[in-house]
Amino acid sequence: MPDAPQPAPAPPKKSAGRDLSAAIGVGVGLGVVILASLFVVKAVFVGVIAVAVVVGLWELTSRLRERKEIKAPLVPLALGGAAMVIAGYVRGAEGAWVAMALTALAVLVWRMTEPPEGYLKDVTAGVFAAFYVPFLATFVALMLTADDGPWRVLTFLLLTVVSDTGAYAVGWRFGTHKLAPRISPGKTREGLLGAVSFAMVAGALCMQFLIDGGAWWQGLLLGLAVAVSATLGDLGESMIKRDLGIKDMGTLLPGHGGIMDRLDSLLPTAPVVWLLMVAFVGSS
Incomplete structure (x- = not known):
C-alpha cells in the first residue's frame, strides 16, 4: 500500500525578534516618566534628557572600546554632554554651540594624558560622539523653551x-x-x-x-x-x-x-x- 501523502509544512510565522511583552512594558514605563516630567516641571525633563545622553554616551564609548579598541574619553563627553543640554535650555542655540566647542576641546586635552598611539582615532570618535548624542539631543531642550x-x-x-x-x-x-x-x-x-x-x-x-x-x-x-x-x-x-x-x-x-x-x-x-x-x- 503506497504511503499516504504528507501534509505540506506550515510556513514559518513572522516574528518580531524581541520579547514584545517586555518591550511594551518598558515602553509604557518610559512613556509615564517622560510625560510626568514633561508636563510637571520643564527643568525635570531637561534632567531626563541629560541622563539619557550620559547613558547613551556610556553605551557608545563602551562598544567602541570593546569592538574597535577606540578609547573615546567618557568623562569629558559625559560632563560636556550634560552641560550641552542644559546650556541649550538656558542660553539657546548659541549656548549649545559654545558647549559643543568646549566639549570637543576637552576631549582633545583629556586624551593627551595617555600615550599618543591611537590619538587621532580616539579624539575623532570622541568629537563624533559629542555631536551624535548630546548635540542633537540639545534640540529637544530648545523645543522645550517655547x-x-x-x-x-x-x-x-x-x-x-x-x-x-x-x-x-x-x-x-x-x-x-x-x-x-x-x-x-x-x-x-x-x-x-x-x-x-x-x-x-x-x-x-x-x-x-x-x-x-x-x-x-x-x-x-x-x-x-x-x-x-x-x-x-x-x-x-x-x-x-x-x-x-x-x-x-x-x-x-x-x-x-x-x-x-x-x-x-x-x-x-x-x-x-x-x-x-x-x-x-x-x-x-
Missing part, C-alpha cells in the same frame, strides 16, 4: 514613535521589497510608506490640535520629514552596529536593547522638528 514647549516635545516624540510603529506594522504585514538590505535587512520599502503615511496623519492632527498657531497642512509636511529623518537615523545606527558587529548597543532596556537603540530615530529627528516648528509657528 511657551508651548511641552506640546512641541510631545509632538516630536509622538511622530517619531508613530513613524517607527507604522514602518514596523506595514513592513511586517506587507513588506517584500528590501529598503537597504546591506544595512538593515528587516526594513522594506512598504514599511517606509507605512512610516510616511502614519506620520503624516499624526502630524496633521498634532499641528492642528496641539500646537499654538499650527495648521494641518504643516503637520503633513512635518510628518513626512519625521518619517524620512527617523528612517535615516535608524539606518545610521544600524550601519554603526554592523561595523561594530553587534545587534544592540546595550541591554539596559529589556525588549529594546540599550538607550542608544531607542535614541537612534529620535536624535536626527530632533533638529528637523525644531527647525520646522520655528519655520511654521516661530520659536517662542
